[in-house]
Amino acid sequence: MTQPNAPNAMETETEAETRRTLHLCNICGFCTGLCAVFRSAERRPALTRADLDHLAHLCHNCRACWYACQYAPPHAFAINVPATLARQRAESYRRYAWPRPLAGLLARSGIATTAVALFTTLLVPLLTLLWVPGEVLFAAHRAEGAFYRVIPWGVMSAVATLTLGFSVLAVGVGLVRYWRDIGRGGPPAVSVWRALPAAARDLFTLRNLEGGGGGCNDRSERPGHTRRRLHHALFYGFLLCLAATIVAAGYHHFLHWQAPYPLFSLPTLLGTVGGLSMVTGAAGMIRLKRGADPAPTAADTLPADYALLGLLLATAATGLLLLALRQTPAMGLILALHLGTVLGFFVMIPYSKFVHGAYRAASLLRAAMERPTDRPTGLSQGLS
Amino acid sequence: MPPEPYDVLVIGGGLAALCAALAAREAGASVLLAERAPKALRGGNARHSRNLRIAHDAPSPLFPGKYAVEEFIHDLETAHQGHGDPELVRLLARGSAELPGWLQARGVRFQLPERGALPWSRKTAFFLGGGRTLMNTLYAAAADRGVEIRYDTHVTHLHLEDARVHTVPTRGPEGDAVLRARRVVCCSGGYQADRRALAAAGCPGARHYINRGSPHVTGDLLLQLLDQGAAPAGVPGSCHRVAVHACSPPEDGGIVTRVDGMPWGLVVDVHGRRFRDEGEEITPRRYSAWGRWVSDLPGARAHLILDDAGLQRAPPSLYAPVTANTLEDLGRRLGLPPGALERTVQRYHAARVDGGDDPLAHHTTGLTPPKSRCALPLEGPPFHAWTLAPGVTFTGHGLAVDPRGRIRRRHGPPCGTLYAAGMIMSPAVLGPGYVAGAALTLCAVSGRIAGEAAARG
Numbered sequence: 001m002t003q004p005n006a007p008n009a010m011e012t013e014t015e016a017e018t019r020r021t022l023h024l025c026n027i028c029g030f031c032t033g034l035c036a037v038f039r040s041a042e043r044r045p046a047l048t049r050a051d052l053d054h055l056a057h058l059c060h061n062c063r064a065c066w067y068a069c070q071y072a073p074p075h076a077f078a079i080n081v082p083a084t085l086a087r088q089r090a091e092s093y094r095r096y097a098w099p100r101p102l103a104g105l106l107a108r109s110g111i112a113t114t115a116v117a118l119f120t121t122l123l124v125p126l127l128t129l130l131w132v133p134g135e136v137l138f139a140a141h142r143a144e145g146a147f148y149r150v151i152p153w154g155v156m157s158a159v160a161t162l163t164l165g166f167s168v169l170a171v172g173v174g175l176v177r178y179w180r181d182i183g184r185g186g187p188p189a190v191s192v193w194r195a196l197p198a199a200a201r202d203l204f205t206l207r208n209l210e211g212g213g214g215g216c217n218d219r220s221e222r223p224g225h226t227r228r229r230l231h232h233a234l235f236y237g238f239l240l241c242l243a244a245t246i247v248a249a250g251y252h253h254f255l256h257w258q259a260p261y262p263l264f265s266l267p268t269l270l271g272t273v274g275g276l277s278m279v280t281g282a283a284g285m286i287r288l289k290r291g292a293d294p295a296p297t298a299a300d301t302l303p304a305d306y307a308l309l310g311l312l313l314a315t316a317a318t319g320l321l322l323l324a325l326r327q328t329p330a331m332g333l334i335l336a337l338h339l340g341t342v343l344g345f346f347v348m349i350p351y352s353k354f355v356h357g358a359y360r361a362a363s364l365l366r367a368a369m370e371r372p373t374d375r376p377t378g379l380s381q382g383l384s
Numbered sequence: 385m386p387p388e389p390y391d392v393l394v395i396g397g398g399l400a401a402l403c404a405a406l407a408a409r410e411a412g413a414s415v416l417l418a419e420r421a422p423k424a425l426r427g428g429n430a431r432h433s434r435n436l437r438i439a440h441d442a443p444s445p446l447f448p449g450k451y452a453v454e455e456f457i458h459d460l461e462t463a464h465q466g467h468g469d470p471e472l473v474r475l476l477a478r479g480s481a482e483l484p485g486w487l488q489a490r491g492v493r494f495q496l497p498e499r500g501a502l503p504w505s506r507k508t509a510f511f512l513g514g515g516r517t518l519m520n521t522l523y524a525a526a527a528d529r530g531v532e533i534r535y536d537t538h539v540t541h542l543h544l545e546d547a548r549v550h551t552v553p554t555r556g557p558e559g560d561a562v563l564r565a566r567r568v569v570c571c572s573g574g575y576q577a578d579r580r581a582l583a584a585a586g587c588p589g590a591r592h593y594i595n596r597g598s599p600h601v602t603g604d605l606l607l608q609l610l611d612q613g614a615a616p617a618g619v620p621g622s623c624h625r626v627a628v629h630a631c632s633p634p635e636d637g638g639i640v641t642r643v644d645g646m647p648w649g650l651v652v653d654v655h656g657r658r659f660r661d662e663g664e665e666i667t668p669r670r671y672s673a674w675g676r677w678v679s680d681l682p683g684a685r686a687h688l689i690l691d692d693a694g695l696q697r698a699p700p701s702l703y704a705p706v707t708a709n710t711l712e713d714l715g716r717r718l719g720l721p722p723g724a725l726e727r728t729v730q731r732y733h734a735a736r737v738d739g740g741d742d743p744l745a746h747h748t749t750g751l752t753p754p755k756s757r758c759a760l761p762l763e764g765p766p767f768h769a770w771t772l773a774p775g776v777t778f779t780g781h782g783l784a785v786d787p788r789g790r791i792r793r794r795h796g797p798p799c800g801t802l803y804a805a806g807m808i809m810s811p812a813v814l815g816p817g818y819v820a821g822a823a824l825t826l827c828a829v830s831g832r833i834a835g836e837a838a839a840r841g
Binding site: 064069 | 636
């Protein structure tokens with residue numbers, strides 16, 4: 001089998017540590033049942049930089065391997081797979097960031113995300129206050145098109161299209177480069193299309209947060225399923241909100257029916273359930289992180305996690321607040337506040353922790369394409 | 385007024401100890417478990433383990449095929465070389481069958497081949513996440529059931545005598561203390577971590593050994609009990625060794641320190657001479673075979689010499705090899721006598737018979753020792769080398785026990801209130817031998833038996 005490259009001067013400290021760690025994992029092999037990382041690492045023994053990035057993105061940070069590891073500190077080998085892979089992911093986000101000059105935003109993603117989000121969250125209400133006459137802004141609008149009396153539809157949709165469009169492009173460029181790099185190892189066992197169902201199952205069930213069945217080690221050595229459920233709440237809540245927006249756009253363009261929609265209309269129902277779900281998920285994940293055992297955590301990656309969770313929480317919470325108060329004179333300012341958070345989110349999609357979803361999906365797909373060649377092996381026998 | 389004694393004191397913190405503590409507690413006893421290691425390093429050598437050998441009559445989600453109790457007994461008889469107690473051998477093989485269910489009921493998970501988790505084998509079941517996850521689960525189950533657990537608690541002495549209440553001295557970071565219990569189950573293992581004790585027992589090269597397992601398994605209680613008249617089992621000074629990297633940590637290196645791939649190169653001693661047919665053993669027994677062979681060498685060290693092709697063929701190795709552009713330079717860097725390595729390689733090349741496309745078919749003629757397989761040319765530069773040392777795992781010398789786990793005396797009936805389980809008594813079943821996954825099964829089965837017997841008095 002291939003021995004991994006000797007350390008070279010070109011690699012970063014994080015990369016060297018990730019290679020040392022996963023090379024030891026490949027020799028040990030005790031964690032192969034826990035998640036996709038370890039079996040994928042066995043398929044890529046050379047552990048090139050792209051291999052390390054791919055394996056890091058496969059890691060869902062369930063921390064089961066930390067508690068399973070016979071080589072975790074205080075052992076002399078001081079192996080810390082979850083923290084090491086979290087650092088590798090953070091580096092990888094910067095490596096694939098586009099355009100390059102903006103990669104710096106990901107170096108301090110926590111601060112950048114927070115600063116940009118705060119800026120847009122204050123900027124939009126401020127501009128609204130400056131531009132919109134008080135008697136319009138502080139009136140109770142109840143009729144169809146009420147929102148657009150405060151902020152015109154054209155402005156709203158132009159800003160959204162520009163920012164979201166740029167962000168999708170930026171993520172797309174990074175993703176294409178990433179996909180090319182992780183596919184250089186050789187032809188996969190099956191095609192993209194044949195691997196799609198398995199990859200989709202892994203992605204949408206977060207199978208790799210199950211620790212092989214027992215769950216993640218959210219807080220301690222005792223595993224559980226809390227984190228996976230909270231992530232589901234956040235992720236599916238987000239999808240519901242996205243669906244609400246798409247349905248609303250359909251109503252607007254095809255039925256010529258303008259927002260706000262009644263409480264029991266499809267967009268409002270989707271948005272309400274989605275928003276509540278997002279708030280539950282994001283708040284729960286923040287709480288879980290704060291109570292987590294710090295040992296398997298890369299503390300330097302936490303600000304980015306909290307910043308994204310905080311931004312998603314703020315977006316969902318202001319959306320729900322808007323729903324609650326949309327018939328009152330406070331609607332105008334709350335709408336501006338909500339759109340400010342949404343704008344911050346749109347702008348920061350490629351430069352915050354949010355990008356993890358894109359790279360992870362790509363790696364899950366690639367792993368599903370390579371997996372079918374695996375064959376059971378029964379030679380290694382523990383302390384034989 | 386001293387505190388009320390526990391019904392059962394379990395000494396040790398590995399698999400046998402946890403199974404004994406759970407079985408005793410579930411039988412209604414109050415149980416105290418004294419683990420010598422700190423919490424982070426708890427679990428004895430089970431920390432480094434991964435599979436249990438289990439008899440089963442039919443395929444199941446855990447295993448393909450069938451592994452009958454009789455076949456298990458046969459495998460044990462082959463390994464123990466006449467040292468195993470036939471009754472205990474049968475108890476172990478039979479007791480193995482219900483282990484997966486018993487462990488699963490206490491939260492333990494196994495790797496299921498249907499989930500695509502590798503590896504799987506007909507005879508053994510693999511823990512999901514390996515031995516440390518197993519032990520985390522059992523410690524949690526024990527705590528949930530009311531077993532009192534004390535870490536950093538080293539039992540320093542045990543009297544081989546029956547008592548209404550045993551008074552047991554301990555040492556820990558907070559000083560000396562005394563534990564009181566009506567019955568004691570001793571699961572403190574062999575003496576492999578104490579190289580001096582191993583050498584004194586009849587293993588002269590032990591001071592050169594690397595201990596692959598827990599540094600806490602020094603066997604002081606085992607040796608004390610033997611001195612006090614406990615009946616011995618197995619062979620004094622015998623131990624299970626595999627070839628490991630000589631640069632491994634002296635303790636606790638576990639599975640990753642093993643060296644493999646000897647058939648792809650030449651193995652020389654500290655004089656630069658070959659001493660063994662590198663192609664002789666290519667089954668899973670090769671690890672322990674090389675452990676034994678290297679142990680018998682002067683200084684218990686050897687060097688595996690490879691070229692680039694050999695390095696590519698060898699399984700991934702934890703440590704980078706020593707690399708040089710000439711054999712002369714490599715020999716110098718390994719501290720071999722000048723010219724010795726070149727002469728060895730020269731003689732080897734002269735004796736090579738080409739085997740065509742099948743690497744296994746290449747061999748030597750007229751060379752002593754021969755290389756019967758994989759005798760490919762050593763084509764440098766560069767040349768690479770790993771230095772090998774024996775890595776000890778457990779001792780093949782321990783206590784004899786009766787079928788309830790009570791410690792036997794050399795003279796007279798077994799002790800009524802002192803029990804032993806796990807690697808401290810494994811030589812009563814395995815002798816000085818080794819069967820993959822059997823030691824761990826023995827720990828669990830003997831722990832359950834002794835724990836339950838101790839609880840019932």
